Amino acid sequence: MAITEHWPRRIVRGYKADRPERGADGGRRVGSGDMIPRDQILPRIAELLDANPAITINEVADTLGIAEFPTAQAGLAQLRGRRIADLVEATPGLTPTEAAEHLSYPTATHHGASAIAEAELRTRRARPYLQRVADVLAQADVAEPVRVEVRRIGDDHLATAAAPEGEGIRYLGSGTEPEPAELLTEFADRRKGSKHSKV
Template sequence: MIRAGRLPYVQTMSDLADALGKKLTTLRNQKPYAAEGHPAPISSPDARNQLWDAEQTKAFYAGEPIPELPQVDDDEDLLDRHEAAQALGIEPVTWNTYKKDPALVAGMVLVPAGPKGTEHWPRRLVTAYKDSRPGRGAGGGRREGSGDMIPRDQILPRIAELLDADPAVTVETVSDTLGITKFPTAQNGLATLRGRRIADLVEQQPGLDLKDAALQLGYPAITHRAAVTHAERELHARGAQPYLQHTADALAAAGIAQQAQVEIRQLDGDALATAVILNPDQPAAAVVWDSRFGWRTSTSRRHPIGKDTDTPPEGEGIRYLGSGLQPNPDELLAALHDGRMGTKRPHPKP
């Protein structure tokens, strides 16, 4: 973790290479950070990107005593996804659902800053989220004919806890434990989460068949079809994420939107959509990307994507921007700045 007050001293592997006057590839090959006595990474052992404290590494390579880091937990400590999950007693994959809570989204810190940074959260926010969660089994079962008895934004995180405890958990158990409807709430929730976890495993083990991943995760055969379908859609969405994040970052760098992580919405079929909210001084409330129609402007900040239909939205304030489904950010920016550019309808697919 990054201890309170130590954020300015965080050192990535690239930073360490620069400090030692080495190329990054050389550093990775030589692995001086694996030498005996080298300061341990401050990132969690399972973190994808290793981080160090620059004051500690500087002292080590200068042959000086290595300064100690604070050992007492502080509300301003920054936790990565593994550490946040450990604090809540859940699996890291479950944290991927929890982190969508509005307070956690607002307080998330990228280290280092920028789209390639690793997500961290202040300990105080993780603790507050933990304290705000109802206890396991809250809801007391569902009365026949009643609706879901827990808030919508808590449904997937609560199902994820049950899936952590038992990969073969049934729709009936989820419904009875959480007080939610079997169909579609519990059924869809289980299929969605199993699909995400299959996608995680396939990314970790390239070439792994989706059904084999489901077997490795201990999912019953009867659940494979729905889970694999969701996994395919999840991987499809993740494939689009780098382009969409790059475009959102370009809009933020141009000063017309705030820096934010894009949230991809899965529509009916294989369609995907995301929205980037623009600053109030811009002529449009937001820009929306739809995998079927490309980029367009939106007049709504609250519901920029709107209802999902097979027909591209048209009307006052809607312009389709750029050529093709994935125009480069410069083309999109030019179209946003020039109200004469764009079309009332999306360009025909090539």
């Protein structure tokens, strides 16, 4: 038979609260989060990346007082991916990996940053079409005028909003980029469309 020691709850809580690296709940201590406001993290990482393209996650975290994972890692990957996309867009024929090399990014970062760059480029290519559709629908008084924001869903899909389903909602058009005129025609004909997203 095993004997288990039992401690009063107040003693256990006091012990946890006094530990040097953990809070009372076992996580980080209150106030030990990122030392700069969230909206300043990417601009500050961008400054560090400008000064040193090969900067590491550890160096970013130590310099800015932020968590290595996911904050510093995700910020560096996102910024490197966007900059690779900018260079690929400005230099036809350049691959994302070649752009990463041109920007002097460490080889270990090429794969992840290139994947982010490719997703960013898909988003940029989709935005003009989606904005054109939104503008045509607004001009026809079928929708409110909006500035389209494109978001990635998973690895392969782009969307301007979540795909709702339910009474009165129809999905119109054929293919991935139906012409706005086709959408308007199908919208006017209540027999057209599907109740479920085709994506």
